[in-house]
Amino acid sequence: GKMLSVGYRLHFEPHHQKVMQLGQQKSMGNITDIEADHGLHYPQGWRLDKTLAGGGPLMDVGIYCVQAVRYATGLEPIDVTAQEGFKHDAETFSSVEESIAWQMEMPGGIVAKCTSTYSEKTNRLRVVAEKGWLELAPAFSYRGLKGKTAAGEMNLPEVAQQAAQMDDFAQCIKENRPTSVPGEEGRQDVKILQAIYQAMETGERMLIQ
Numbered sequence: 001g002k003m004l005s006v007g008y009r010l011h012f013e014p015h016h017q018k019v020m021q022l023g024q025q026k027s028m029g030n031i032t033d034i035e036a037d038h039g040l041h042y043p044q045g046w047r048l049d050k051t052l053a054g055g056g057p058l059m060d061v062g063i064y065c066v067q068a069v070r071y072a073t074g075l076e077p078i079d080v081t082a083q084e085g086f087k088h089d090a091e092t093f094s095s096v097e098e099s100i101a102w103q104m105e106m107p108g109g110i111v112a113k114c115t116s117t118y119s120e121k122t123n124r125l126r127v128v129a130e131k132g133w134l135e136l137a138p139a140f141s142y143r144g145l146k147g148k149t150a151a152g153e154m155n156l157p158e159v160a161q162q163a164a165q166m167d168d169f170a171q172c173i174k175e176n177r178p179t180s181v182p183g184e185e186g187r188q189d190v191k192i193l194q195a196i197y198q199a200m201e202t203g204e205r206m207l208i209q
Helices: 016-024 057-073 161-174 183-202
Strands: 031-041 079-084 097-105 109-117 119-127 132-136 147-149 152-156
Touching: 016 057, 016 119, 016 132, 016 147, 031 057, 057 097, 057 109, 057 119, 057 183, 079 183, 097 183, 119 161
Parallel strands: 031 109
Antiparallel strands: 031 119, 079 097, 097 109, 119 132, 132 147, 147 152
């Protein structure tokens, strides 16, 4: 009987809200391709322990790419393929992947190509449609996001993302309305992440069920 909301701060950030609007309302026509990359440079501690982290960069920062594809299109992936990247430091990354690339096939023939890594800083989202494109770089940071489209720069305000997220959740409670990021949203992402790992380990295309 309690309301549950997942801490997806970027749902409340103006650049990403614009991505949702342009993509889901098809303001640039149908989306054809998406590229999303997010990585950190050699993190330490719990991130390198699969028991504590659940996985490597896919579980840590790759989730941002999965989320971006889903809310840019308003669609769910049909299937995924994935490939583990070369381990430059097999000792450091003995229990988790150092990098991973994966591809998500979406309804309507949309293909999303994503990468996540612990060997370099990457931070970009690019959406290509029939009548234009948009790109955020950096895309997933806590501050300093920048965006542009085929029509020009995105001149959008910077907000305290987590404050906006918490304010919205408080309003959901006060107004007794559903949150836009319920627990089911997180559960769906975990299902997709698990399918990506299975695709990486087996070399096979995995259906999202």
